[in-house]
Amino acid sequence: MAISVKVMRRPDREVSYLRATLKGMALTFSHVFRRKVTMQYPEQTEQEGFWSLSPRWRGTHRMLTDEQGRAKCVACGLCPQICPANCIKLIPGEDEEGNRYPLIYEIDEFRCVFCGYCQEVCPEEAIHVGVHYENAEYERERFVYDLERLCAQTHPVSTLWDPSDPKGE
Amino acid sequence: MSPELKGLLLVASLKVLGLFVALLVGVIMVVWVERRGSALLQDRLGPNRVGPLGLLQNVADGLKNFIKEEVVPHEADKILFQLAPLLSFIPAFLMFAVIPYAAPLPGFDITLPVLGRFVYEGPVAMVVADLPVGFLFIIAFSSLAVYGITLAGWAANSKYALLGGLRASAQMISYELAIGLSLVVVLLLAGNVSLGEVIAFQQRTTWFVFAATIAYMTFHIGAFAETNRLPFDLPEAEAELVAGYHAEYSAMKYAIYPLSEYAALITMSAFIATLFFGGWDIPFTRWDEQVATAWSAEAVVRFALTNLAFLLKTFFFIWVFVWVRWTLPRFRYDQLMFLGWKVLLPLSLVYIVIMATAVLLLERAGVPHTGRYGLWLFLVNVPLVVALVWGLDRRRVLAGTVRRVRVEA
Numbered sequence: 001m002a003i004s005v006k007v008m009r010r011p012d013r014e015v016s017y018l019r020a021t022l023k024g025m026a027l028t029f030s031h032v033f034r035r036k037v038t039m040q041y042p043e044q045t046e047q048e049g050f051w052s053l054s055p056r057w058r059g060t061h062r063m064l065t066d067e068q069g070r071a072k073c074v075a076c077g078l079c080p081q082i083c084p085a086n087c088i089k090l091i092p093g094e095d096e097e098g099n100r101y102p103l104i105y106e107i108d109e110f111r112c113v114f115c116g117y118c119q120e121v122c123p124e125e126a127i128h129v130g131v132h133y134e135n136a137e138y139e140r141e142r143f144v145y146d147l148e149r150l151c152a153q154t155h156p157v158s159t160l161w162d163p164s165d166p167k168g169e
Numbered sequence: 170m171s172p173e174l175k176g177l178l179l180v181a182s183l184k185v186l187g188l189f190v191a192l193l194v195g196v197i198m199v200v201w202v203e204r205r206g207s208a209l210l211q212d213r214l215g216p217n218r219v220g221p222l223g224l225l226q227n228v229a230d231g232l233k234n235f236i237k238e239e240v241v242p243h244e245a246d247k248i249l250f251q252l253a254p255l256l257s258f259i260p261a262f263l264m265f266a267v268i269p270y271a272a273p274l275p276g277f278d279i280t281l282p283v284l285g286r287f288v289y290e291g292p293v294a295m296v297v298a299d300l301p302v303g304f305l306f307i308i309a310f311s312s313l314a315v316y317g318i319t320l321a322g323w324a325a326n327s328k329y330a331l332l333g334g335l336r337a338s339a340q341m342i343s344y345e346l347a348i349g350l351s352l353v354v355v356l357l358l359a360g361n362v363s364l365g366e367v368i369a370f371q372q373r374t375t376w377f378v379f380a381a382t383i384a385y386m387t388f389h390i391g392a393f394a395e396t397n398r399l400p401f402d403l404p405e406a407e408a409e410l411v412a413g414y415h416a417e418y419s420a421m422k423y424a425i426y427p428l429s430e431y432a433a434l435i436t437m438s439a440f441i442a443t444l445f446f447g448g449w450d451i452p453f454t455r456w457d458e459q460v461a462t463a464w465s466a467e468a469v470v471r472f473a474l475t476n477l478a479f480l481l482k483t484f485f486f487i488w489v490f491v492w493v494r495w496t497l498p499r500f501r502y503d504q505l506m507f508l509g510w511k512v513l514l515p516l517s518l519v520y521i522v523i524m525a526t527a528v529l530l531l532e533r534a535g536v537p538h539t540g541r542y543g544l545w546l547f548l549v550n551v552p553l554v555v556a557l558v559w560g561l562d563r564r565r566v567l568a569g570t571v572r573r574v575r576v577e578a
Contacts, residue, residue, distance in 0.1 A: 012562060012563055016561070016562045016563075017561065018558065018561040018562050019562065021496075021497065024496045024497065025492065025493070025496050027496075028210045028492065028495060028496040029210070029492065031209070031210050031211065031212055032209045032210060034212055035212070036208075036209075036212055036213060036214050037212050037213065038208075038213050038214040040214075
């Protein structure tokens with residue numbers, strides 16, 4: 001049995017190769033004069049307002065500090081506990097007044113998956129993921145950020161999604 | 170050595186050297202035009218980092234290709250595999266030799282220190298080789314280019330490369346017919362295959378795009394197929410054949426293929442400009458046709474302006490090639506063959522008969538080869554073009570495959 005194909009009868013203006021070709025050529029040529037979308041990255045950056053990152057962007061970490069310039073971290077151990085990539089190394093210490101503080105606090109940005117759980121779980125709002133992406137280095141060792149370096153970061157911190165305020169209002 | 174021989178050698182070597190350098194630089198520039206042009210058509214900027222405006226990007230790519238490793242497949246035919254890139258590179262560069270690129274310069278009689286006296290009698294034609302076989306030479310060498318592609322496909326011993334090579338040979342043979350037949354019309358009009366004569370005839374009458382419009386159309390479509398560019402880039406067809414005939418090539422041997430493709434692109438553009446758009450002719454003036462007998466500022470300016478006219482026309486067609494490539498999708502293979510054999514071939518045959526009749530009648534009527542001759546031919550062409558466009562638009566000439574398949578209810 002022959003297979004039957006239903007052929008649509010369409011008007012010529014819809015199926016004319018010539019018109020379609022000319023229309024396509026005109027369309028592509030009109031794009032020559034349109035605004036280009038290319039961002040010239042090293043010269044134009046987001047700081048200069050050429051584009052913007054989402055406030056929820058999760059990038060390089062930052063440790064916030066108190067008025068005396070000390071890290072807000074109290075070495076509770078929640079962030080290495082929740083970290084799915086196991087990239088946070090924390091050794092807690094205690095001063096003579098019984099305040100806990102991190103003796104060693106290191107984040108391996110190579111292992112990090114930038115999930116932002118550490119920021120979410122932190123009771124002191126100390127560790128944050130940041131709105132930042134320029135973190136290239138020449139040596140692998142440099143990707144392990146110690147406490148001093150985490151505190152020295154200046155980029156804005158990420159605003160995590162709030163379930164009670166889903167649209168960020 | 171006599172001063173005449175020395176003069177001849179000087180002219181020949183200067184022309185060859187100049188053209189070769191111009192073509193090599195031109196190829197690099199055309200790759201740049203293609204990349205920046207495609208970027209413009211796609212709302213991008215394209216490569217703009219290496220050198221001013223990114224002009225040196227292709228030099229950098231070429232250098233990279235030179236230092237990369239050459240891989241020859243184990244099962245490849247070693248000799249043909251090495252030979253094939255040359256076979257496609259050389260014809261692409263040879264073709265330009267017969268294309269005149271400017272108004273002739275006057276002859277000279279100069280005496281240089283050490284080297285002695287150089288004499289060149291009469292005007293110096295601005296073409297590397299003013300061959301009497303003219304555009305037959307171009308047809309011959311553009312056909313030779315298919316060997317480079319087919320042999321590359323065969324020698325690589327890879328199924329994709331072989332398919333690409335086979336497609337290339339079938340496609341180029343099919344479209345060479347249309348190209349050859351549309352050139353018959355040019356020959357009918359100009360009465361000569363020499364490109365210098367073709368230009369001179371167009372200067373006397375009118376550009377052949379007006380006097381032989383349908384020949385121009387078939388030629389231009391054929392040129393797309395001859396240069397293996399979209400919408401006829403089936404030999405490469407990366408979606409189907411990886412990279413087609415050059416799938417197994419690496420490093421500089423691979424780079425030779427794009428280079429020769431772009432060289433052929435320049436040549437085809439120059440060829441279209443010469444055959445149908447008056448070559449180096451500047452429209453609306455007869456000043457460019459005067460042949461200078463002595464050196465003067467006017468002769469030099471005439472050379473420069475006619476050369477500029479030629480370059481502008483060529484560049485326009487290069488841009489059309491680029492523009493079409495980034496607009497139209499690839500044909501299916503049966504559509505390609507249908508268009509070549511069942512549309513372009515009969516169309517050019519019928520057109521030859523019509524134009525031959527028109528030329529015969531005009532000769533009988535004793536119309537001199539002036540602008541009036543061109544006007545008569547233009548009037549013959551207008552109804553033909555209108556009919557063709559009407560037929561195309563109404564799907565009488567070209568139709569989707571579904572119209573050609575008999576539907577059994």
